[in-house]
Amino acid sequence: MKKRIGAALAVLALAAALVFVARRWRSSGFSWQVFTGSLRNADWRWLALSLVLILVTYVGRAFRWEVMVRPLARKAGNKANRAMSLWRILKATCIGFTAVVLFGRAGEPVRPFLIAREEGVSFSSQIAAWVVERILDILMILMIFGIALTQVSRSAIQPSPRIEAILQAGGAAAGFAGAACLVLLLGLRLFHGRVQERLLEALTFLPDRLQSRIAGFLAAFGEGMASTRSGSSTLLLLVYSMIEWLVIAGCFFCAFRGFPATARLGLTDIVIVLGFVSFGSVLQIPGLGGGMQIVTVLVLTEFYGIGLEAASSIALVLWLISFVVIVPVGLVLAFREGIKWHSLKHIGTEL
Secondary structure, eight states, X not given: OHHHHHHHHHHHHHHHHHHXXXXXXXXXXXXXXXXXXXXXXXXXXXXXXXXXXXXXXXXXXXXXXXXXHTTTSTTTTOHHHHHHHHHHHHHHHHHHHHHHHHHGGGGTTHHHHHHHHHHTOOHHHHHHHHHHHHHHXXXXXXXXXXXXXXXXXXXXXXOOHHHHHXXXXXXXXXXXXXXXXXXXXXXXXXXXXXXXXXXXXXXXXXXXXXXXXXXXXXXXXXXXTGGGGSHHHHXXXXXXXXXXXXXXXXXXXXXXXXXXXXXXXXXXXXXXXXXXXXXXXXXXXXXXXXXXXXXXXXXXXXXXXXXXXXXXXXXXXXXXXXXXXXXXXXXXXXXXXXXXXXXXXGGGGGO
């Protein structure tokens, strides 16, 4: 029920944003000539560099996931096997993100499913790895976003004193939420042994068959958390996450430098936009995106006074670079691996 309520609220928020942008289009007399002109005037050298950086992030995600698989994978200490494991995880990462673009958030389980299959580990353990990855990403987003919003007075935004106070308060809240994510990540190190036993003891009222399934899932989930129980592995995960999001920020920097309308934006401004866009990208309409483009247009027009046509062209290119560019790569890899997309709907039965 909570998930349905959350999804409904997200859809309503996106619908409201769509209505707002649609009204702006009508009231401003949206000019397709200006829109295409913005694309023609873009510096494609900057955009090409942005494209290279976003592709690097997929490699970075594979390195981070390999750290989480390492305690479970067979012969993890063998360097040759570790290199092969990294390659398999990279392929699964590209295919998994392609599934997210094509199917929306329903495609999220594809990556842990493929990694579990390729590495010979349980699906539940890779769901745990996916949870850790999400916590790390949210932690980085909140920390970067929080710091940027507290520095809004140094950005190109010209808010009223009241709006500035709200943004700074939002930055402080994001910082605290990031700290909470860090505490949660560290707390997951305790998810084994007695903690699992206590949880199972609290579920003794359930039928034996269901208890057995839950026990199996929790055991595999606990195995997936093995990497967080090592201080050096946890530190490595944090370092990889910091590098990952620095590269993503560099991608946005290059993309904005490629358009005359946003070339003036400083680093603080880019991080602010990145924070908003990251939250907006949570809602993905299969094949269309949605949240990211709408949020990009709203932030660029309302905060930075950029014309609707230019903001729309920037949002389109940014979406293509950030999400769609991986689709051809993922489709080729999926074809080579002999993956049938319709068979992925049965992933849930692997739990």
